[in-house]
Amino acid sequence: MRTSRHVVERMISGTGVGIDGSNPWDIRVKDERFYSRVLKDGSLGLGESYMEGWWECDRIDELVCRLMKADIKGKLRGDIKAVLFYLTARIFNLQSLARSGIVAKRHYDIGNDLFLSFLDSNNQYSCAYFDGTDDLEEAQEKKLDLICRKLDLKPGDRLLDIGCGWGGLARYAAERRGCEVTAVNISDEQIKYAREACRDLSVEVVKKDYRRIEGSYDKIVSVGMFEHVGVKNYRTFMRVVRRSLKEKGIFLLHTIGANVSGINRDPWINRYIFPNGMLPSIAQIAKAAEGLFVIEDLHNMGPHYDKTLMCWNERFQAAWQRLSQKYDETFKRMWEFYLLSCAGVFRARHTQVWQIVMTRIGAEQPRCRFAR
Numbered sequence: 001m002r003t004s005r006h007v008v009e010r011m012i013s014g015t016g017v018g019i020d021g022s023n024p025w026d027i028r029v030k031d032e033r034f035y036s037r038v039l040k041d042g043s044l045g046l047g048e049s050y051m052e053g054w055w056e057c058d059r060i061d062e063l064v065c066r067l068m069k070a071d072i073k074g075k076l077r078g079d080i081k082a083v084l085f086y087l088t089a090r091i092f093n094l095q096s097l098a099r100s101g102i103v104a105k106r107h108y109d110i111g112n113d114l115f116l117s118f119l120d121s122n123n124q125y126s127c128a129y130f131d132g133t134d135d136l137e138e139a140q141e142k143k144l145d146l147i148c149r150k151l152d153l154k155p156g157d158r159l160l161d162i163g164c165g166w167g168g169l170a171r172y173a174a175e176r177r178g179c180e181v182t183a184v185n186i187s188d189e190q191i192k193y194a195r196e197a198c199r200d201l202s203v204e205v206v207k208k209d210y211r212r213i214e215g216s217y218d219k220i221v222s223v224g225m226f227e228h229v230g231v232k233n234y235r236t237f238m239r240v241v242r243r244s245l246k247e248k249g250i251f252l253l254h255t256i257g258a259n260v261s262g263i264n265r266d267p268w269i270n271r272y273i274f275p276n277g278m279l280p281s282i283a284q285i286a287k288a289a290e291g292l293f294v295i296e297d298l299h300n301m302g303p304h305y306d307k308t309l310m311c312w313n314e315r316f317q318a319a320w321q322r323l324s325q326k327y328d329e330t331f332k333r334m335w336e337f338y339l340l341s342c343a344g345v346f347r348a349r350h351t352q353v354w355q356i357v358m359t360r361i362g363a364e365q366p367r368c369r370f371a372r
Helices: 004-012 033-051 060-069 080-091 102-108 112-118 136-151 168-177 188-197 231-244 267-272 282-289 302-323 329-347
Strands: 158-162 180-185 203-207 217-223 245-258 293-300 351-360
Touching (some): 033 329, 060 329, 136 245, 136 302, 158 168, 180 188, 231 282, 302 351
């Protein structure tokens, strides 16, 4: 009779990952319940058992990368929760106006002390652009500059920032490009910080769901927010942008994306990090934009997110002594599993980051030519 351990070992054979081996990406099991937990709950059980201290690994990023490349997720039997989430998402709008604040309360409002401990000085909680540099600070500024160049931002432009985070891009556009920025968000903690960070600039930070946006803008940008929109609302999102963008305007969408169209998310990420999140595919984005926009440029920055996440984890670990006065050890293990496992997913090329530039149908192609 095969034990749970034998089943798990057989499943991971050929991946280069071992149990209690000497490689930094090998799993060191501390509690024998780990095996049945993973077989029962799949990726959810893998993450939860790490949070509970049932196993250790020196390189979670490389462990996850190897498992993803071998499609180990497809071999796990614990996908019933993912199936239930899929069916629920098919029936209900998990990102409706009434439910849109859930992710803000459970993730973005955790505490600015946590996020600002590992982000750069512009507080960019999205993929950096490591173009000729290994430094996170410089890479995030290069990302901001790249966005501004793709949007061809000019002094006096009215810029709409949908999902502005802590206001770093809004501040950068106002200071460096002389723009008048309207930034919308639904996270109370982020809004409070962004208003203070931009108080001496031509930036208005508004608490508003994207569906209630009004006004007309020369340029529109959305960075790291579309992942919370949901497939049932993609078309609505694009229609809001279309009605808000001036005839000759430019829209830049920066989003994490999936290689394959779907509506479900990893069960562990959904429960502990981004509730009700969904990663769009290129096909889903294109369908939502069809008849509304011309797609002018698509830039895949996925490999840069691997490096971004590794930098964030390094900074998080360095800040932990201070953070430990507020957050417990289980939270620490949850957060490092989140950062490192996501790095592994991007390294395996299972997930991408796209910057997509769009214009209204009939408008001239922007002259910036999306230099990068």
